[in-house]
Amino acid sequence: MAETGEPGTAVDTAFALCRDLYTRMEREMRESLYGMTERANRVGTTADQVCYRATVNQKSLELLRSWLSPAQLTQYDREGQFIVVGSHSKKRYLITSGAQPYNVIELGKNGWFKSQAAIKQRYCFVPSNGARAAGDVMLAQKIALETDEQAALKVANTPMGYAPPLAGLTWTNNDALLEIEHVDPSGHP
Amino acid sequence: MKFFILDQTGHSTLTFDDANVVDLEQALTEFNDLVKERKFTAATRRKGETEYTKVKTAQELQDETLFVPALQGG
Numbered sequence: 001m002a003e004t005g006e007p008g009t010a011v012d013t014a015f016a017l018c019r020d021l022y023t024r025m026e027r028e029m030r031e032s033l034y035g036m037t038e039r040a041n042r043v044g045t046t047a048d049q050v051c052y053r054a055t056v057n058q059k060s061l062e063l064l065r066s067w068l069s070p071a072q073l074t075q076y077d078r079e080g081q082f083i084v085v086g087s088h089s090k091k092r093y094l095i096t097s098g099a100q101p102y103n104v105i106e107l108g109k110n111g112w113f114k115s116q117a118a119i120k121q122r123y124c125f126v127p128s129n130g131a132r133a134a135g136d137v138m139l140a141q142k143i144a145l146e147t148d149e150q151a152a153l154k155v156a157n158t159p160m161g162y163a164p165p166l167a168g169l170t171w172t173n174n175d176a177l178l179e180i181e182h183v184d185p186s187g188h189p
Numbered sequence: 190m191k192f193f194i195l196d197q198t199g200h201s202t203l204t205f206d207d208a209n210v211v212d213l214e215q216a217l218t219e220f221n222d223l224v225k226e227r228k229f230t231a232a233t234r235r236k237g238e239t240e241y242t243k244v245k246t247a248q249e250l251q252d253e254t255l256f257v258p259a260l261q262g263g
Contacts, residue, residue: 056199059199066239069240070239124262124263126261127258130196131196132197133199136199143232144230155261156263
């Protein structure tokens with residue numbers, strides 16, 4: 001084998017190259033592992049938060065169900081929304097999913113609507129203490145409209161101009177309204 | 190007697206023993222704090238019933254009471 005330069009220098013150079021390579025690989029692996037750990041922690045935290053929110057949401061929906069009148073519960077189980085009667089005006093409001101903005105819909109006189117244009121007005125009001133689980137929001141809206149409609153509407157926001165369409169809105173029907181009239185003609189309470 | 194208080198955890202439940210004077214005093218204190226100080230709306234009903242009434246004094250409380258915080262525009 002032909003030798004170039006001094007034998008000791010070539011070995012030293014090769015050793016130095018190996019050491020550099022090893023150091024770089026070690027650093028890259030450590031950084032990679034650190035990054036993976038960080039990502040794993042983030043994913044874990046997110047998963048915990050998702051589980052916690054799901055639990056809170058479930059808890060709030062159970063409470064909501066326990067405070068709905070029989071007619072409202074029937075409609076809620078069927079459509080995921082329910083009608084309440086305003087304590088003052090006796091107008092009917094449809095409370096849809098509390099996870100959406102402007103989820104309180106004032107219905108026309110006959111309560112029937114088939115298009116966004118037929119909705120008289122939409123409102124949005126929520127608990128001021130940060131309770132934002134869907135069931136809590138819907139329950140707060142129900143109690144407010146049934147006990148102090150005017151105060152609720154006073155603080156409520158209404159859409160300015162275009163309001164986003166409600167996702168997954170089920171068109172309510174006259175059967176649900178008739179049930180309300182039959183079970184609870186005077187409204188709550 | 191049970192209090193359901195809407196909060197960020199879904200709701201909190203407080204249970205008071207109707208036969209215990211200390212418990213009743215605690216319930217009264219809690220009611221006054223929520224309704225008079227923090228402006229919660231209180232809706233009360235008998236156990237197992239769905240009809241409720243809005244109350245402003247602790248003397249009107251029934252078996253289960255729901256406390257709804259003041260509202261704001263969403």
